[in-house]
Amino acid sequence: MDTLETRELRYFVAVAEELHFGHAAERLGIAQPPLSRAIQQLERRLGVSLLDRNRRGVSLTGAGEVLLHEGRAALYATTAAVRRTRRAGGADHPGGARDRLVLAVKAAASQELLRKLLDAYAAEPGAAEIELLPCGIGEQEILLRDGRADVALMQTPFDSLAGFDSEELLTEGRIAVLPAGHPLATHKTLSLADVAAVPLTGAPPVITHIAWPPHSRSRPLAQLIRTAVSVI
Numbered sequence: 001m002d003t004l005e006t007r008e009l010r011y012f013v014a015v016a017e018e019l020h021f022g023h024a025a026e027r028l029g030i031a032q033p034p035l036s037r038a039i040q041q042l043e044r045r046l047g048v049s050l051l052d053r054n055r056r057g058v059s060l061t062g063a064g065e066v067l068l069h070e071g072r073a074a075l076y077a078t079t080a081a082v083r084r085t086r087r088a089g090g091a092d093h094p095g096g097a098r099d100r101l102v103l104a105v106k107a108a109a110s111q112e113l114l115r116k117l118l119d120a121y122a123a124e125p126g127a128a129e130i131e132l133l134p135c136g137i138g139e140q141e142i143l144l145r146d147g148r149a150d151v152a153l154m155q156t157p158f159d160s161l162a163g164f165d166s167e168e169l170l171t172e173g174r175i176a177v178l179p180a181g182h183p184l185a186t187h188k189t190l191s192l193a194d195v196a197a198v199p200l201t202g203a204p205p206v207i208t209h210i211a212w213p214p215h216s217r218s219r220p221l222a223q224l225i226r227t228a229v230s231v232i
Contacts, residue, residue: 004042004071004074006074006075006078007038008038008042009071009074009075010028010075011024011028011035011038011039011042012039012042012050012067012068012071013068013071013072013075014027014028015035015039015051015058016050016051016060016064016067016068016071017068019057019058019059019060020057020058021035021036021039021058039051046063046067048061048063049061049063049064050063050064050067051064073145073163076142076145076146076147077145079146079147080145080146080147080213081147082147083146083147083148084147084150087100087102087150100128100129100130100131101128101129101130101131101150101151102130102131102132102133102148102149102150102151103130103131103132103133103149103150103151103152103153104133104135104139104140104143104144104148104149104151104152104153105132105133105134105135105140105152105153106134106135106136106137106139106140106153106155107134107135107136113170113208114132114153118130133148133149137158138158138159140152140153140154140159140211141154141159141160144164144211144212144213145163145213150212150213151210151211151212152210152211152212153169153208153209153210153211154166154208154209154210154211155206155207155208155209156206156207156209157206157207158206159209159211161209161211163213163214164211164212164213164214165211165212165213165214166209166210166211166212167209167210168207168208168209169208169209169210170207170208171205171206171207171208172205172206172207172208176190176195
């Protein structure tokens with residue numbers, strides 16, 4: 001068997017994430033017996049065990065862990081295809097079709113940097129309308145994968161860029177917060193060597209990236225933003 005139905009993936013991912021058939025059935029809005037039968041049929045079709053079931057509960061097998069990872073990606077891709085197609089055709093925009101890109105940004109992002117980037121892009125001939133989608137820490141990845149956003153400002157090492165095209169925009173140094181009486185508090189500047197013995201100071205600098213799914217129509221925006229940053 002080389003194909004899976006979206007329904008099968010959705011059922012399995014719910015069980016794999018909940019590790020409880022009752023909770024997964026409630027999440028899906030179906031009864032538990034049909035869900036259990038669907039998972040058993042899926043295992044028979046694939047020819048592998050996806051779940052270990054015992055008195056202590058449910059756990060994933062090695063094959064189940066692989067299907068959970070791949071299944072999530074497939075469901076994200078399916079959902080993203082629908083959302084981006086509707087957005088490109090204006091189905092979700094009052095007044096009909098408009099060229100529009102959704103930019104996901106962390107709510108605490110630099111407002112000055114963001115304003116300069118958007119102003120630079122808006123000055124370009126034929127620039128698409130940009131809709132800002134504020135989000136919490138680490139949410140940009142999910143918003144890109146499931147199609148709610150077309151492009152995002154992401155910060156490494158906190159955000160994962162795996163599977164996205166990206167351009168590095170800006171590197172921000174780290175700061176050391178010290179008690180007033182600390183011997184290093186009188187220094188105007190500090191190096192990593194200076195603070196090597198101070199707890200929690202070994203983290204790398206924060207690097208801001210512009211990221212978008214491969215083959216996305218967001219590439220012109222990403223290229224323009226990269227150019228704009230170089231002259232800000």
